[in-house]
Amino acid sequence: MLRLEFRDVRITYTTQTASGRGEIAAVDGVSLVVEPGSTVGLAGESGCGKSTLAVSVLRLLPANAKVEGKILLGDENVSELSWGRLRSVRWTEASIVFQGAMHSLNPVRKVRDQIAEALIIHAKGVDAQYKQESARTARVNELLEQVGLPKAKGLSYPHELSGGQKQRIMIAMALACDPDLIIADEPTTALDVVVQAQVLDLLTALVRDRGLSLIMISHDLSVLAATCERIVVMQEGRIVEQGPSLKIMRNPQHPHTQALASAFPVIGDLSSRLKLPTYTAPNAPHAEPGAASVPHESRPALAARDLSVTFSARGSGAVRAVDSVNLTCNTGEIVALVGQSGSGKTTLARTLLGLQKPTSGEVLFEGTPLSHKRKALKVYRRAVQFVLQDPTAALNPKHSVYEAVAEGPRLHKLDGDERDIVAAALAKAELNPPEKFFTAIPQELSGGQRQRVVIAGALALEPEFLVADEPVASLDASVRAGVLALLLKLKCELGLGALVITHDLGLAWNIADRVVVMYQGRIVEEGPVEEVLLNPQHEYTRRLLSVVPTRESPVATAGAPLREQALENDAQDGVR
Amino acid sequence: MSAPAAQGKRINVAAARRRQRAVEVWKEFASNRAGLTGLIILVFVIALAALIPLFAPPSVLDVTQVTSPQNDPPSLENPLGTDPAGRSVLALLIWGARISLVVGFAATLVSMLIGTVVGMAAGHFTGATQAVLMRIIDFFLVVPGLVLAIVLSSVIGPGVATIVVAIGVTSWAGTARLVRSQTLTVESRPYIERAWALGAGDGHVITKHVLPAVMPLVLANTTLTVGSAIIAESTLSFLGLGDPSSISWGAMLKSALDTGAATGGYWWYVMPPGLAIVVVVLCFTLVGRALESVINPTLRGR
Amino acid sequence: MSNALSTQDLVPGDHGTDEPPRASSWLKYTAMKAGGALISLIMVVLLGFFAFRILPGDPVRSLADGRRVSVEQMDILREQLGLNDPLLAQFWRYLTELFQGQLGYSYTYNEPVVNLIATRIGPTVLLTGTAAIISVVLGLWLGQRAAWRRGSLFDKTQTGLALVFWSVPTFWLGLLLLLLFGGGLQWFPTGGLVTAGTTETGLPLIWDVIRHMTLPVITMVAVVYAQYLMVMRASLLEEMTSDYLMTARAKGLREDEVRTKHAVPNALLPTVTLIFLTLGGLVGGAVTVETVFSWPGLGYLTFQALSAPDFPLLQGTFVVFSSIVILMNFFADLLYRVLDPRLRAA
Secondary structure (H helix, E strand, O other): OOOEEEEEEEEEEEEEEOOEEEEEEEEEEEEEEEOOOOEEEEEOOOOOOHHHHHHHOOOOOOOOEEEEEEEEEOOEEHHHOOHHHHHHHEOOOEEEEOOOHHHHOOOOOOHHHHHHHHHHHOOOHHHHHHHOHHHHHHHHHHHHHHOOOOHHHHHOOHHHOOHHHHHHHHHHHHHOOOOOEEEEEOOOOOOOHHHHHHHHHHHHHHHHHHOOEEEEEEOOHHHHHHHOOEEEEEEOOEEEEEEEHHHHHHOOOOHHHHHHHHOOOOEOOHHHOOEEOOEEOOOOOOOOOOOOOOOOOOOEEEEEEEEEEEEEEOOOEEEEEEEEEEEEEEOOOEEEEEOOOOOOHHHHHHHHOOOOOOOEEEEEEOOEEOOOOHHHHHHHHHHEEEEOOOHHHHOOOOOOHHHHHHHHHHHOOOOOOHHHHHHHHHHHOOOOOHHHHOOOOHHHOOHHHHHHHHHHHHHOOOOOEEEEEOOOOOOOHHHHHHHHHHHHHHHHHHOOEEEEEEOOHHHHHHHOOEEEEEEOOEEEEEEEHHHHHHOOOOHHHHHHHHOOOEOOOOOOOOOHHHHHHHHHHHOOOOOO | OOHHHHHHHHHHHHHHHHHHHHHHHHHHHHOOHHHHHHHHHHHHHHHHHHHHHHHOOHHHHOHHHOOOOOOOOOOOOOOOOEOOOOOEHHHHHHHHHHHHHHHHHHHHHHHHHHHHHHHHHHHHOOHHHHHHHHHHHHHHHHOOHHHHHHHHHHHHOOOHHHHHHHHHHHOOHHHHHHHHHHHHHHHOOHHHHHHHHHOOOHHHHHHHHHHHHHHHHHHHHHHHHHHHHHHHHHHHHHOOOOOOOOOOHHHHHHHHHHOOOOOOOOHHHHHHHHHHHHHHHHHHHHHHHHHHHHHOHHHOOO | OOOOOOOOOOOOOOOOOOOOOHHHHHHHHHHHHHHHHHHHHHHHHHHHHHHHHOOOOOHHHHHHOOOOOOHHHHHHHHHHHOOOOOHHHHHHHHHHHHHOOOOOEOOOOOOEHHHHHHHHHHHHHHHHHHHHHHHHHHHHHHHHHHHHOOOOHHHHHHHHHHHHHHOOOHHHHHHHHHHHHHHHOOOOOOOOOOOOOOOOOHHHHHHHHHHHHHHHHHHHHHHHHHHHHHHHHHHHHHHHOOHHHHHHHHOOOOHHHHHHHHHHHHHHHHHHHHHHHOHHHHHHHHHHHHHHOOOOOHHHHHHHHHHOOOHHHHHHHHHHHHHHHHHHHHHHHHHHHHHOHHHHHO
């Protein structure tokens, strides 16, 4: 078996910037040992150097990267291998399950040929049998079976498979040449929680059964805790904390680790209910005594009556994205709409916002049906505002913060001084002092600040209700809490109601008053957060809860019952 | 702070940002040596063409006023020799640049206007409007442009305006295709969805978001199109569709062929106009590519 | 769309049930593309008619341009051409004739346009076909090498050369070659398809045609291959940053295998589209090249129709040229579907 050691590794990229040649250290003095048969999780936010470290094991870095220190695979220094030796080491000793299987598979070749390709290249010595096509076919079928796919799936092209299936193909490919070490780089990032659990479960089971070493890279501590014995936390190219998974998850020491861990509140843990590191709601169970709750009247704001949206899908007839939904959201209340991607929750949000026409049923705002006439819609849109998922994409890169926030007031020709309106909105979104941000363009801001600008743009219209679609899904874990705290604060202090769409039950636990669970276009369960999350009634809610940390299992594990169903579910998670 | 003051401040901020961006664009452009060389040569050629009346009055082109012998090889007096009518080829070449450049720019303007408007409409609107526009774009994309231009100009009758229209009408489809795909890309961005949710209408989305995103692309494309328009002009003139009385590079080559200068070995009448076209078109292409790579840094090195 | 809890899709033992229904969607795709091509053809037919009737300019006056023709003679000519009939009646005649395979009657040749085109189409297909094949092979090969060695001397010279050739007017290059190799050095004949009055048959005839073809083909290739080189280079550069190439390298493929097995097949897809979109340009090249080298093809015929001017003939060559390009594009769409599996499922 193979031992992997990083000995004081430093990896720098030479880049051409406006100010001349610059050097950026992506990995800065990392020492780490992966013992044979052990599983190590590498945690950190985007840009912390974890992926660079991963591909350096097989010397797959781009030409402008420079490696210092030693990367020892067994007793060979990877940097000193000859090209021929390097090629034969690749995939036979260590293989990689890449991030985003969507792009890591060649779109114009059948997936089984892509698996077989690795066999052909390394058909030497004991594996010389794979020069014969029959032996290869048998091996590919065996691999497909191991990852839980029928062999007919091998004849597919990547675009014909769902995200989970593609990731299974990547895993089958990684196993093809019986490597000793598997490096999985964010293998489940684009997948739904349920599918994610299935893929992780498959990967860990295979690694365990074969006694392989595994390096799992993720920004998601709960994923790592569920699959690895040990977690290593990286920040800005350095290791800031490492230790056994449970310890890192439950008792993080370094502030950065604490921030990462706070993104995964334990559901049922009252210390994180309606409470975030920077803000605690007055009505939270662990609120400071004396923090008087400001009473806000609660009346129905946004409602859906028997709402259905049907899309005509190519080939398979009509798809009911939203199916007879009845829903009422009140002012002064945060409702979390929870479901997997493809459950119809985004379509529901767009329909509520009047961006999508319903097939039948109606949207009511303060009791009045929403009209799709241009004028009526414009009035409505002042009252109900939208916060989008990815703030980087939701802001025009050419517009300054001022222009982005002023866009709404200009469209609605609001009275008053525009500058004051913008400044007030930015201040409400906690971008202080507002004047400092006026001339900034989005690329000069951090992800969290960008999302605050989007929120400020909505607040500038003084809306009565917010619809937020996965408001923190694209943000790094450490800024997640800040944005959620802002939403909670807006509710508590301004009485601004919100419908927050999310796949993240932890978010619901952190800030929501009520939770609505959506599945296959229908609402299957709804009620106060404590009731639904601590005592779920519907099978689907239980399924969702089984893959996040809860009081019963503080570290999420894809449980045995789930594994049984892995096959049938994953095939359904939709082709994206 | 009073409202007008705020307004003034805002405009200053926007203007400063634009100035800063312009400086950045210029720096990036200037770092592309080929593009910069192309630009310098073009500026020189355009200045020469604009200022030629000061050095050589139009009378030098009058066949009745020539003093030099016909088809005279290059000499000190006539650095590029004379044409079959005894006129200085150098004077013809620079005077010819005027028509060639004007036609190139005018045809490009027509082409860009049609292409941008149709492309943006085809990208922004959906349903029947889009279907019809797409069919029209597709048609003009595949139909042989030169043959259609020949048909148009032979029906309308020869002339400079005819050539401008013929080139403009037959060369816009590529731009439209480009603009449409850029429009679709921009409109698929969430910030458009955000604008809708803020209460925007078609006009706001097109003018505030789509047009600014499309313009740089159109600009770079314009530079590339001027080059091909100049080639198209010379080709149509060569085929005899130009104004027989005006001098352009294409018309010079046509007269070289017609008067037997080409077959008679009078290379000084055949080489200069062709080389002039090659150099000018190449410069436009280099400038256009440099602009493209400034706009889209991922194209660097293409 | 997801339906995560249902079990309809992957029943063990029932393999292949979720294969996309290829046959039916193939038909649909073909029908859609054929419909598009048909609309374009109809537009060509309409344009072929109306461009000559509605646009400002009097065909008869242009016809008489520079000749001494009296007003009476022009009227007689109008009558003969049926230009005095109502527009609709003219259009109806044009359509019915078209359906009988007729494209009118040439003024200058006194022959049906269809016959003229029929005798000229062969040489044009020979010339443009040869030039197209050489350009594609040359352009794609050089393009992919240049992209893979981006920034190298090879890349720089090839890109530079391509840009220069792209800036050369076809007819001028033709003229130069004609002067140098035809007139001056006399290595090649200066015009025509075969030597005038030749009685050769068999191999000597083929050799004669090849000698006549050489200069026109070189001219066309020089101008056309450059575009293909640039497109291939650009799309391969685009592919070179793709994630799946990292996968291929990680698997242990050699760089040349990564290129030929993974990058190039993907880069070919956008290139193929653009090659077919530039077919119209190839036809434009045919007009000028055939004119310079007096190649007895459709392009030269177009030039003759234009200089006469002979409008029925011009209309005929326009309709035929455009139809050929539209049909070729239709076949390109079908080919594209074979090359790109992603289109098959759509």
